[in-house]
Amino acid sequence: xxxxxRSSRNIALTITWIEIICCALSVPFFALRKSVxxxxxxxxxxxxxxxxxxxxxxxxxxGLLFHAxxxxxxxxxxxxxxxxxxxxxx
Numbered sequence: 001x002x003x004x005x006r007s008s009r010n011i012a013l014t015i016t017w018i019e020i021i022c023c024a025l026s027v028p029f030f031a032l033r034k035s036v037x038x039x040x041x042x043x044x045x046x047x048x049x050x051x052x053x054x055x056x057x058x059x060x061x062x063g064l065l066f067h068a069x070x071x072x073x074x075x076x077x078x079x080x081x082x083x084x085x086x087x088x089x090x
Contacts, residue, residue, distance in 0.1 A: 005059070012056045016049070023049045041078050044070070 023046050030038045048070040055063025 009056060009059065013053070016053045016056060019049050019052070041074065045075060 023042070026042045026045065030042050048067050051063055052067030052071075054060070055067055
């Protein structure tokens with residue numbers, strides 16, 4: 001494996017551990033809100049994070065694409081929703 005790919009993969013794996021910690025920290029948010037929608041988002045975020053970890057270790061392009069698509073589209077939209085919900089409740 002070329003050195004640039006190996007170093008990029010190692011950086012991605014380090015960032016994945018931060019992602020796993022954030023995924024675990026989202027569980028108390030579900031306990032606070034107690035919504036089925038939030039439970040589904042947290043559950044699928046954990047699955048997408050795990051799938052991203054496997055894709056990064058095996059350098060699987062489709063797995064990386066799935067992980068990136070879910071993270072950007074669903075989690076990004078969810079963060080915007082939480083931010084707007086917070087702003088509108090002020």
